[in-house]
Amino acid sequence: MNRSDAERIASLFESLGFAAAADMASSDIAIVVMCSVRQMATDRIFGLEQKIEQARKINSKLKIILTGCVVESDKNNFAEIFDHVLDIKTLSQWPAILAIKFSVGRTHANIMRGSDPRNPRKQGKKLIKDYFAIPPKHSSKFSALIPISKGCDNFCSYCVVPYTRGPLAPRPIKDILNEIKNAVANGAKEIWLLGQNVNNYHHKGYGFADVLRLANDIPGDFWIRFTSPHPKDFNNEAVLAMAQCQKITPYLNLPIQSGDDVILKAMKRPYTVAQYKTLVKKIRTAFKKHRKGIEKEIAISTDVIVGFPSETKAQFQNTAKAFRTIKYDMAYISRYSKRPNTAAALLDDGVPPKEKKRREEILNDIVKTTALNHNKKFIGKIVDVAIESIKNGFAFGKNRHYKTVKLAIKERQIKAGDIAKVKIVKAMPFGLEGQMI
Numbered sequence: 001m002n003r004s005d006a007e008r009i010a011s012l013f014e015s016l017g018f019a020a021a022a023d024m025a026s027s028d029i030a031i032v033v034m035c036s037v038r039q040m041a042t043d044r045i046f047g048l049e050q051k052i053e054q055a056r057k058i059n060s061k062l063k064i065i066l067t068g069c070v071v072e073s074d075k076n077n078f079a080e081i082f083d084h085v086l087d088i089k090t091l092s093q094w095p096a097i098l099a100i101k102f103s104v105g106r107t108h109a110n111i112m113r114g115s116d117p118r119n120p121r122k123q124g125k126k127l128i129k130d131y132f133a134i135p136p137k138h139s140s141k142f143s144a145l146i147p148i149s150k151g152c153d154n155f156c157s158y159c160v161v162p163y164t165r166g167p168l169a170p171r172p173i174k175d176i177l178n179e180i181k182n183a184v185a186n187g188a189k190e191i192w193l194l195g196q197n198v199n200n201y202h203h204k205g206y207g208f209a210d211v212l213r214l215a216n217d218i219p220g221d222f223w224i225r226f227t228s229p230h231p232k233d234f235n236n237e238a239v240l241a242m243a244q245c246q247k248i249t250p251y252l253n254l255p256i257q258s259g260d261d262v263i264l265k266a267m268k269r270p271y272t273v274a275q276y277k278t279l280v281k282k283i284r285t286a287f288k289k290h291r292k293g294i295e296k297e298i299a300i301s302t303d304v305i306v307g308f309p310s311e312t313k314a315q316f317q318n319t320a321k322a323f324r325t326i327k328y329d330m331a332y333i334s335r336y337s338k339r340p341n342t343a344a345a346l347l348d349d350g351v352p353p354k355e356k357k358r359r360e361e362i363l364n365d366i367v368k369t370t371a372l373n374h375n376k377k378f379i380g381k382i383v384d385v386a387i388e389s390i391k392n393g394f395a396f397g398k399n400r401h402y403k404t405v406k407l408a409i410k411e412r413q414i415k416a417g418d419i420a421k422v423k424i425v426k427a428m429p430f431g432l433e434g435q436m437i
């Protein structure tokens, strides 16, 4: 979502006459889009202080804005480092806000030149009221990030998102479909539908399954992916739409967060491990029924937190057990860190860092085994690979199952953004190797 925000910010500033600068010191304005989901990400922003000071020594007129997912209680501290801490939801008003607040100088002149030099406030109002209505400047030619909603109503006990992003706010279906059509017309081959709770989409009678089916009906040769769904919001219609709509890739990130029912309850995740497993089975069965060849097997990844307050060794073992039975293709494992204002922040973070690391390593080892077993099924198969980068005679990309594929190439044989037909010759835990055919 932060990358998507950055694309809308880039589009807005381009419309105001700005161009991308090579580095912070040579910029009029630098914008930092932050994430507060983990303490580590917040620490990284504080870690920028030295870099910012150095840039200011070279360019005293530099203005730096912080936006994105910013926890309220961090704002005062950040105000000492950044010139402005602005809410991303007010993006359409930024030209007016900045024109008012910036002292007259190079930056100010640039803003005014790009908007309406006679009346920047008027231009700010004339700009678009809704931040979603600002057309994004997609950073990748191949992949387009399309938010379908923002915010979240769930208040999982460890998560800051409902506090930083606000309640769930879905976009009108027409706007979503128009943005997809534009992206496809501009050459996008992969559409990512985004939302903090993406499958809780509901707007004027349309649900998430409708978004999937209507996106799938848009003419063109492109792939559809989405993130991040909540297990509680996966209804049967969405499962069926996912399996039946052939543009939807056979890959799903389905956060489990814990494999223990007591911890799930403490996390305020309203499902049990048994319900989660039933959902996984339902999804796998639907793909077996509605897809052909290797696409009968859907790749499933998950998000999980280790060392949630009071998580005992036995409760962690339940998570390890769930990992062994579900057999994930990939897992994004986080060591619990206390986030301000959340319900879990009031609990005693009793699991020592060393133990959290140990639990992370155990899950990582399980996933390495299960992922390798899944990946071996690709050997000898011919798959489409969306090329993302080229380096030292190799191309790297993702197949429809979201597996990273590496292939040796001849000079100028292929470029980033192409879809290559590749025969898979080798499987590793977290990647595949192939040859172009």
Ligand code: SF4
Binding pocket: 152, 153, 154, 155, 156, 159, 160, 161, 162, 196, 197, 230
């Ligand atoms: S559903 Fe996701 S975004 Fe919403 S509160 Fe829970 S973890 Fe955070």
